[in-house]
Amino acid sequence: MKSIFCILASLLIFFTACNNKVIDEPTDTLTSGKTTIAIDESYTFLFETFTRVFEDTNPEAKINTLVQNEKEAIKSLLDDSCKVIVSNRELSKNEIELFNSKNIYPKTTLFAYDAVAIISNTENKDSTLDVEDFKKILIGKITKWNELGKSSDKDILVIFDNPNSANFHYIKDSLLNGADLQKNCFGVNSNKEVIEYVSKNKNAIGVVSAGWITDDYSNISKAFLKKINVMGIGHKSSGLYYKPYQYYIADNSYPFIRRVFLINRQTRMGLGTGFVNFICNIDKGQLILTKAGLVPVYLKVRDIKANVE
Known part of the structure; x- marks a missing residue:
C-alpha cells in the first residue's frame, strides 16, 4: 500500500511539473518582438537608419545589432546568436551543407550594390x-x-x-x-x-x-x-x-x-523576416538606400539621380 502511494505521489509531482513548464516558443512577429542582426562595420550608418525607421514604424519591434566581421557573423548565424546577417557574398557550398546538417535553411537575398x-x-x-x-x-x-x-x-x-x-x-x-x-x-x-x-x-x-x-x-x-x-x-x-x-x-x-546580401535563418514569419522584407520594399528600405549612396536592387536605374562632381 505504501509503495502504491509513493508511485501515485511521484506521478502527481511529474504531471504538475509538466503542466507548469513554460514552453519556450518564439513570440516575435513580422512587426513586433525582438531580434538580432549581424553586420560588417562598413554598413554601420546604413543600418542605423534602417533600424531607426523600422522601429519608428513598428513601435513594438526592437532590432539589436552586432558589428562583426564576415567569419564571426556566419558563426553567429549558425549558433542562433542572430537571425539575419549582412554579407558581401553568398554562403559557400560547404557552409550551406553545414547549416543544413543542423536543420537550418538560410535564405539569401541580394538587396544592394x-x-x-x-x-x-x-x-x-x-x-x-x-x-x-x-x-x-x-x-x-x-x-x-x-x-x-x-x-x-x-x-x-x-x-x-x-x-x-x-x-x-x-x-x-x-x-x-x-x-x-x-x-x-x-x-x-x-x-x-x-x-x-x-x-x-x-x-x-x-x-x-x-x-x-x-x-x-x-x-x-x-x-x-x-x-x-x-x-x-x-x-x-x-x-x-x-x-x-x-x-x-x-x-x-x-x-x-560589390554586392550586398541579407542572409536570413528564419523560415517563419518572425521579426528577422519582417526586417528583411522592409529593407527590400521599394517604398521603404530601397528608398533609404538611394539616399545612403548605395544602389538598390529593386529600383530602376532611371530612378537614381546622378550625384557627381
Whole structure:
C-alpha cells in the first residue's frame, strides 16, 4: 500500500511539473518582438537608419545589432546568436551543407550594390589612380610615390580598416585573386580610423566603404568627406576615371563594386523576416538606400539621380 502511494505521489509531482513548464516558443512577429542582426562595420550608418525607421514604424519591434566581421557573423548565424546577417557574398557550398546538417535553411537575398572607395590626403594633388598601378602598390611592385610620376620619394602606405573586414576581403579576393598584400599595407581598427590616419599622413591612401563618405543621412559621413580626397579610379589606357558615386556604381563605370546580401535563418514569419522584407520594399528600405549612396536592387536605374562632381 505504501509503495502504491509513493508511485501515485511521484506521478502527481511529474504531471504538475509538466503542466507548469513554460514552453519556450518564439513570440516575435513580422512587426513586433525582438531580434538580432549581424553586420560588417562598413554598413554601420546604413543600418542605423534602417533600424531607426523600422522601429519608428513598428513601435513594438526592437532590432539589436552586432558589428562583426564576415567569419564571426556566419558563426553567429549558425549558433542562433542572430537571425539575419549582412554579407558581401553568398554562403559557400560547404557552409550551406553545414547549416543544413543542423536543420537550418538560410535564405539569401541580394538587396544592394555598394563600392570600396580609395581615399587620399588633401595635400595629395593627384586625384586619380590607375587600377593596375593600385594592384602593383598592393603587391609591392610599386612602393614609392615617384614611381607613379610624383616628385616625392616617400613610401606609399595603404591603410585598411582591419584584415578581417569586408573591405580587406574584397581587395584581396576580388582584385588580387587571393594574393598576399605586402608590408606597405596595414590595418587599423575601423573605417573611421582609416579616414583619420589618411587625413594626417600625406603619403597614405586608405581603403574604406563608400557608405562612410557618401551617406546623405549621416552628418559624420559629411564631416569625414571634408577631411580627405576621394580618388577617381580607372584606367590610363582609356583616360577615364570614376569616383564611387551612386550613378557610377549603377552603370558599372566604377571598378570596385560589390554586392550586398541579407542572409536570413528564419523560415517563419518572425521579426528577422519582417526586417528583411522592409529593407527590400521599394517604398521603404530601397528608398533609404538611394539616399545612403548605395544602389538598390529593386529600383530602376532611371530612378537614381546622378550625384557627381
